[in-house]
Amino acid sequence: MGFDMSVSAEVRLLCDEVAKFVREQVDPRSRWIEENDAIPDDLMQLARDMGLFGLTIPEEYGGSGLDLAGKCAIEEVMGRTNYGFATLIGNHTGISTTGITALGNVEQKQRFLPKMASGEWVGAFALTEPQAGSDPASMRTMAVKKGDRYVLNGEKIYITNAGPAHVFTVMAITDKSKGIKGISVFVIERDTPGFSVGKNELKMGMHGCTTAPLSFTDCEVPAANLLGAEGMGYVQAMKTLTAGRVTVSARCCGMMDKLIDQTADYMKTRTQGGKRLADHQGLQWMLADMAVARDAARGLTQRAIEVLMRGERGTMEASTAKVFSTEALGRVVDAAVQIHGGMGYMREVGIETTFRDARIVRIYEGTSEIQRNIIAGLLLKD
Ligand SMILES: Cc1cc2nc3c(=O)[nH]c(=O)nc-3n(C[C@H](O)[C@H](O)[C@H](O)COP(=O)(O)OP(=O)(O)OC[C@H]3O[C@@H](n4cnc5c(N)ncnc54)[C@H](O)[C@@H]3O)c2cc1C
Numbered sequence: 001m002g003f004d005m006s007v008s009a010e011v012r013l014l015c016d017e018v019a020k021f022v023r024e025q026v027d028p029r030s031r032w033i034e035e036n037d038a039i040p041d042d043l044m045q046l047a048r049d050m051g052l053f054g055l056t057i058p059e060e061y062g063g064s065g066l067d068l069a070g071k072c073a074i075e076e077v078m079g080r081t082n083y084g085f086a087t088l089i090g091n092h093t094g095i096s097t098t099g100i101t102a103l104g105n106v107e108q109k110q111r112f113l114p115k116m117a118s119g120e121w122v123g124a125f126a127l128t129e130p131q132a133g134s135d136p137a138s139m140r141t142m143a144v145k146k147g148d149r150y151v152l153n154g155e156k157i158y159i160t161n162a163g164p165a166h167v168f169t170v171m172a173i174t175d176k177s178k179g180i181k182g183i184s185v186f187v188i189e190r191d192t193p194g195f196s197v198g199k200n201e202l203k204m205g206m207h208g209c210t211t212a213p214l215s216f217t218d219c220e221v222p223a224a225n226l227l228g229a230e231g232m233g234y235v236q237a238m239k240t241l242t243a244g245r246v247t248v249s250a251r252c253c254g255m256m257d258k259l260i261d262q263t264a265d266y267m268k269t270r271t272q273g274g275k276r277l278a279d280h281q282g283l284q285w286m287l288a289d290m291a292v293a294r295d296a297a298r299g300l301t302q303r304a305i306e307v308l309m310r311g312e313r314g315t316m317e318a319s320t321a322k323v324f325s326t327e328a329l330g331r332v333v334d335a336a337v338q339i340h341g342g343m344g345y346m347r348e349v350g351i352e353t354t355f356r357d358a359r360i361v362r363i364y365e366g367t368s369e370i371q372r373n374i375i376a377g378l379l380l381k382d
Contacts, residue, residue, distance in 0.1 A: 002257075003250055003302065004073040011070045015077050021050050022081035030082040033208035034353055037200075039085055044164075047089065047119060054117030056093045058101065061113035066093075068243055069305050072250035079254020083357035084208025086251060091160045091209075092116070094247050095365075096123030098240045099169040099185055103228035112167055112187060124165035126156040126214055127237050134370050136171070136237065137180045141216060143172035148223045150174070150186065152194070152216040160364075162197050163210030166190045170214075171233045183233035187225045194219030205356030243308060244365045245318040249301040249325035252361055255354060256294035256329055259336040262351065263287060266340055283339055290332045297325035316378050323371040326361040333358045 004015045025046050033039060047053065056071050057063025066074065071093065078086035100112050100123075115121040132139040141154025152172055159168075168188045175182035188195055198213035228236065264287060267278040277283050304317035333355050337344035344351050362368045 002073065002076050002253070002298070003069065003305065004076070006302065006305070007069050007073050011066065011073060014064065014066075014070075015073050018050070018052070018074055019077045019080070021046075021052075022078065022085075026081045026085050030085075030350070030353075033082050033084055034347075035207075037084075037202075037207040039088060039164075039208045043085070044119070047085075051117075052089050053092055053119030053122070055089075056101075057097060057113050057117040058109075061109055062117035063113070068246065068308055071247055072301065072305055075247045075250040076254035076257070079251040079256075080258040082208060083255075083354070084206050087206055087209040088122075088161060088164075090247060090251060091125065092123045095125040095240050095244045096161065096165070096167070096169060098243065099125070099227055099236055100167075100187060102239070103185065103232060103236055104187075107224070108187065108227065116167060121166040122161055122164040123167045123169065124159050124161040125240070126159045126168050126170045128156060128158050130155065130157055134367055137183075137234065139171065139173060139183065141170070141172040142176075143174050143184060143186060143221075145174065145223070146220075149220045150223060150226065152186070152188070152219040152221065154216050156214040158201070158211050158364075159214055160209060160211055162212035162214060163200055165197075168195075168214065169227070170216075171237055172216075174230045178231060180234040181231045183237075184230045185227045185233035185236055186221055187227060188216075188219070188221055192219055192221060204359060205353065206360055241365055242313070242315055242318045245322035245371075246301060246304045246308060246314075248361055248365055249297060249304065249318075249321040252325040252329040252358075253294060253298045253301060255358065256290065256297065256332045259332050259351065259354065260287070260290050260294060262349070263290065263336045263339050266343070266349075270341075277339065286335050286339060290335050293328035293332055297321070297328045300324050316375060319366070319371040319374040322361075322366065323368050323375070327368060329358050329361060 004012045029040055029043055054063030056066045059065040097116055116123055127136050129139050143150040143152045170186050170188050171183055173182050174184040194217050196215050201211045270277045300321040304314055304321040307317045308314040336351050337355055343349055
């Protein structure tokens with residue numbers, strides 16, 4: 001049973017449509033995306049036409065208005081297709097729009113969300129800096145107020161979607177003396193003078209989805225681009241990441257579903273030593289363990305969805321789901337390679353690609369170590 005069972009019939013229908021779309025349009029282009037480290041223009045347009053960029057944007061601004069449960073149901077579907085494409089859409093409809101939806105005033109929402117919903121403008125979320133990764137509080141990017149403008153100086157690294165993005169949600173310090181309460185959040189448009197996007201990084205996996213540094217040199221933005229009040233940046237970033245961690249977990253569940261299906265199919269067709277792989281008990285147990293890991297991940301993710309949907313903070317549940325699901329995916333993809341033998345190591349069947357793609361989920365949106373710090377911190381709180 002997937003997350004789609006906990007959403008409305010309408011959202012289930014949408015999941016079916018997205019599943020058909022990825023099967024018919026994304027899967028056949030997956031090898032091209034992998035080899036060219038790019039998303040074909042025609043696929044971007046098909047994704048816009050399909051409404052994928054607007055999935056979580058409120059209906060009044062042109063989107064489908066999915067809540068966290070709906071977003072996770074879609075993530076699960078997207079977990080079955082090309083990881084770079086799934087990340088581009090997942091990041092845009094997740095951490096890159098959440099801040100604007102949560103903190104934006106009506107004018108800001110009207111300015112940004114309709115074009116983000118149509119996919120004309122892609123979004124990115126920029127928190128990480130060279131000196132501030134696991135500890136974002138040590139960021140150095142400054143935003144100094146001058147009249148009706150803020151002047152930004154600093155740099156960000158590893159920013160997903162930086163290649164195609166037009167709208168960047170950027171965290172910067174407005175008052176150094178206040179520590180994390182002095183971090184604010186801005187919306188920066190790509191063509192703002194003083195702002196530039198660096199070279200696309202070459203990565204282990206996640207091909208097709210760009211990752212690049214950003215630089216701000218006396219970059220002036222109107223004060224109207226501040227989201228919420230000054231000082232709300234850190235808290236909003238943490239809230240955004242808490243929900244983001246749950247959606248990453250949901251995508252991992254979809255990835256594990258596909259790996260289990262592929263592996264079971266292969267076990268039924270490949271024969272060695274006069275019997276099918278499916279008839280070797282050692283391999284049966286490996287397959288069973290893959291399903292146990294996937295189901296436990298799904299249970300923890302479902303719990304986190306429910307807690308967050310009730311309006312509770314859900315920090316513990318989100319971190320628990322993320323650390324378990326991402327590590328479970330690591331074990332499952334490793335077993336999938338092993339059961340496929342030499343074939344698992346070949347590009348042809350795609351498991352090798354998933355093996356590399358899967359490595360990122362233990363790093364971004366908070367590493368496994370940081371999730372454990374969060375969980376232990378809450379358990380040890382006086
Ligand atoms: C492909 C990719 C896409 C990304 N996309 C984005 C994005 O869109 N936006 C964005 O803002 N960021 C993004 N990131 C950044 C990502 O969130 C960071 O890489 C991640 O948080 C880790 O930070 P770091 O790389 O600086 O590692 P470091 O913080 O230097 O960590 C190095 C190691 O030390 C461990 N460690 C650090 N501190 C502690 C501690 N207190 N206790 C125990 N262990 C610790 C870490 O777990 C890790 O194993 C992306 C990264 C990648 C690789």
